[in-house]
Amino acid sequence: MATQPILDDASADPAALAVFDDIRAKRNTDYVNNFWRVLANDPDLLQTVWNRLQTVMAPGALDPLVKEMLYVAVSVANGCDYCIHSHTAAAKAKGMTPGQHAELLSVIAMASQTNALAKALGVPVDDRFTL
Amino acid sequence: MATQPILDDASADPAALAVFDDIRAKRNTDYVNNFWRVLANDPDLLQTVWNRLQTVMAPGALDPLVKEMLYVAVSVANGCDYCIHSHTAAAKAKGMTPGQHAELLSVIAMASQTNALAKALGVPVDDRFTL
Amino acid sequence: MATQPILDDASADPAALAVFDDIRAKRNTDYVNNFWRVLANDPDLLQTVWNRLQTVMAPGALDPLVKEMLYVAVSVANGCDYCIHSHTAAAKAKGMTPGQHAELLSVIAMASQTNALAKALGVPVDDRFTL
Amino acid sequence: MATQPILDDASADPAALAVFDDIRAKRNTDYVNNFWRVLANDPDLLQTVWNRLQTVMAPGALDPLVKEMLYVAVSVANGCDYCIHSHTAAAKAKGMTPGQHAELLSVIAMASQTNALAKALGVPVDDRFTL
Amino acid sequence: MATQPILDDASADPAALAVFDDIRAKRNTDYVNNFWRVLANDPDLLQTVWNRLQTVMAPGALDPLVKEMLYVAVSVANGCDYCIHSHTAAAKAKGMTPGQHAELLSVIAMASQTNALAKALGVPVDDRFTL
Amino acid sequence: MATQPILDDASADPAALAVFDDIRAKRNTDYVNNFWRVLANDPDLLQTVWNRLQTVMAPGALDPLVKEMLYVAVSVANGCDYCIHSHTAAAKAKGMTPGQHAELLSVIAMASQTNALAKALGVPVDDRFTL
DSSP: OOSSOOOOTTTSOHHHHHHHHHHHHHHTSSOOOHHHHHHTTSHHHHHHHHHHHHHHHSSSSSOHHHHHHHHHHHHHHHTOHHHHHHHHHHHHHTTOOHHHHHHHHHHHHHHHHHHHHHHHHTOOOOGGGOO | OOSSOOOOTTTSOHHHHHHHHHHHHHHTSSOOOHHHHHHTTSHHHHHHHHHHHHHHHSSSSSOHHHHHHHHHHHHHHHTOHHHHHHHHHHHHHTTOOHHHHHHHHHHHHHHHHHHHHHHHHTOOOOGGGOO | OOSSOOOOTTTSOHHHHHHHHHHHHHHTSSOOOHHHHHHTTSHHHHHHHHHHHHHHHSSSSSOHHHHHHHHHHHHHHHTOHHHHHHHHHHHHHTTOOHHHHHHHHHHHHHHHHHHHHHHHHTOOOOGGGOO | OOSSOOOOTTTSOHHHHHHHHHHHHHHTSSOOOHHHHHHTTSHHHHHHHHHHHHHHHSSSSSOHHHHHHHHHHHHHHHTOHHHHHHHHHHHHHTTOOHHHHHHHHHHHHHHHHHHHHHHHHTOOOOGGGOO | OOSSOOOOTTTSOHHHHHHHHHHHHHHTSSOOOHHHHHHTTSHHHHHHHHHHHHHHHSSSSSOHHHHHHHHHHHHHHHTOHHHHHHHHHHHHHTTOOHHHHHHHHHHHHHHHHHHHHHHHHTOOOOGGGOO | OOSSOOOOTTTSOHHHHHHHHHHHHHHTSSOOOHHHHHHTTSHHHHHHHHHHHHHHHSSSSSOHHHHHHHHHHHHHHHTOHHHHHHHHHHHHHTTOOHHHHHHHHHHHHHHHHHHHHHHHHTOOOOGGGOO
C-alpha cells in the first residue's frame, strides 16, 4: 500500500544501497525494514533521516530504552501505525519488560484523557508553570 | 478563558474541597493548580482523575521522571498547551536536567518527522514487527 | 492574533455584510462573532460555510443540542480552542445543563484514553464490527 | 497486528478471565471483543478501563446512544480505526438509524472544516464566549 | 472495512447514481472510487461534497497540482490513509514528478518536526507575525 | 509562556549566537524570531534545525512560496499556532496574494472535512491507488 516502491537492494540507487549497508552494519543484522526501503526513493532524504536518527537515539542524558518508549508515545498520539509497531519492537529488543510496557501504556492513556479534559475546559496555564 | 469556573476553596463543593486537601497533603504544598480547580465543577470526575493519576504516576517499573517525560511527549503530540507546561514543570521538579530536556525535545522532533513520513509513504508494517 | 483582519461592518465587502445581516436575523442578535468577521475576507467562503452550517445544524434526526455537543467533542480532539469555546457557549445557550456538560466531558475523556490504547496496542478490528 | 497477544480464555490470567466473564454477563453475549482480549495482558488496566467505561456510558443526563455517537466523533478526530468501527457498531446496536448516522457524519465533517479554518485564521475567542 | 456499504451502481439511489454519472463525465473515466460509493449512502452529502470539491480544486489563483499537494499535506497530518493514497495518485495524474514528490515529503517532515518543537517549547508568537 | 528562556543575544551561547548571525545574514534582517531564540537553549538542535530548514525550503522542484503554503497546511492540521502565524507571514513575504491565501484556506478546509469522512466511514483504499 506504499505510495512509492519498496526498493530491494537490486533496485536501489548506489547512494541508497550504501545507507542500507550502513544500517545492516550498525544494527548487526541482514534486515533492512520497509521504512528505509521506501525512503530510499529519495537517497538524500534517506541519508538525512538515518544520520539524524542515529544521533538522536544514541545513549546520552537519556538511555536508549527511554528514548524508544518516548518514540512510541509520540507515535501513538500522532497515529502512526508503522512507527508504533517498529518502535515497540525496538523497545522490546532493548529490554522493555512487560511491566514497563504496561506502565508505558497506562501513562499514554492517562495523558490522553487529561489532554482532552484540559483542552475541553480551556484551563489557563498557572503563572507558576511559566518561566 | 475556561469553559467552566475556576473554583477557589470557598466556592468548591465539600467533596471537591476534600480532593484539594488531599492534593495539598500528598504534594506537600499549599498550591492547587487550575486543572483541578476547573475539574472541581464535577467532584466525581475530579476524584476519579486524581485517584487514577496517583496510581499511574507512582514509582513502578518506570521511574516517575520517565513517566513525566512520557506525559510531556504525549501532550505535545496532542497539542495540549496546559499539559505541556504543567508536566514540563513537574519533570523539572523531579530533577529533569537541561540535557535531559534537550534530548526529550530531540526525540519528540525526530518521531514527529518520521511519523509524518511513514504515514505519507503508506509504509506497510514489516512482518517481523507483528507478533 | 488573527492571520487576516477581523472586519467590522464598515470594512466588510457588501457580499460579506449581507451574510452578517443574515446571521443577525437568523440568530436574532446584533452580535456577529469573530469567526465570521475573519472569514469575511473571502465573501464566497463566508457564504458557503454559513449556508452549510445552517443546513447541518438544523433540527433533524438529531436535535440541535446533541449536534452542538458532537461539535464540541470533535473540536476538542482537533484542538480548536476557538471552536471549543464558541460551541460550548452555543450548547449552553441551547439548554445544556451542568450535568450534561459533565457527562460530555467524561465521554470525551474516556474515548480519548481508549483511542490511545487501541492505537498503541494495534488492536485488529473484529470481523463482526465490519459489514 | 497487535503489539501484544490477543488472549483467548485459556491464555488469560484468572483476574482477566473474571473481567471477560463480567463483560459477557453485562452485555448478555458470549463474545468478548479484541480490545479487551489485548488489554488483558495487563489485568489491572483491563479492570480499570472496563469499570470506568461502564460508569461513563451508563444512562444519565445523556442517553447511551448520544454517548456512543460522541464516542464515534472523538474517535474519528483522533484517528482510531478500531474505535470508529466498534462504537459505530455499538451505536447501531443501540438504535442509531441511517438518518442519525448521516447527520452524525455531517456534523463531524462540518466541525472538522471549521476547526481547520479557525486554527488557520488564528481567530481570537470572543469575550462573550469566556466566563 | 467500511462502516456503511460500498454501493455499486445497481444499489445506489437514483440521486446518488446521477452524481456517479457526473463524476464519470467530469473525470472522463468509467471508474468511481470507493469514497464516493460509500458517501452515496447519503445522496445529499454525496452531492454537497462533490459540488464543493469541484469548486475548491478548480484552477484559480493556485494551480490544481499545487492544490493536490496541499491536500496530501493536510491528509498526512490528519492521518487519513485513504486520502493520502487517493490524492497522491491524483497529484501523480496531474503531473507531480518524483522530484516534486520528494520535496513535498521533505516539507511535510520538516513542518512536522518544527510544529512539535514550537508546541513543546510554548514559543510565543512574535508581534510582527500578527496583524 | 515558553518552557525554556527566550534568549537575547547577550544570553546566548557563542555557538547559538553564530546561528543567530547566520539567520540575520541569510534573511537580510536584524530580526531573529522567537522560535530560534528558544531553540537556542540547545545550540546543537538550533544548528541542526536551521541547517535542515534552509535545505528543505530552498528553491527546487517546488518553488519557495508553494513550500511555505504546504508548511502552513501541515501546521494547521497539527495545531501549531506559532507555526501557522510565522509561515503565513513568510508566505505573504514571498508574495502570497489574498486570492492565493483564500484558496489555500479552502483546500485546507475541504481536505479536513473529507479526511474526517473517509476515516469515519472506514473507506478501503482502491486497488488502483496503490502501486
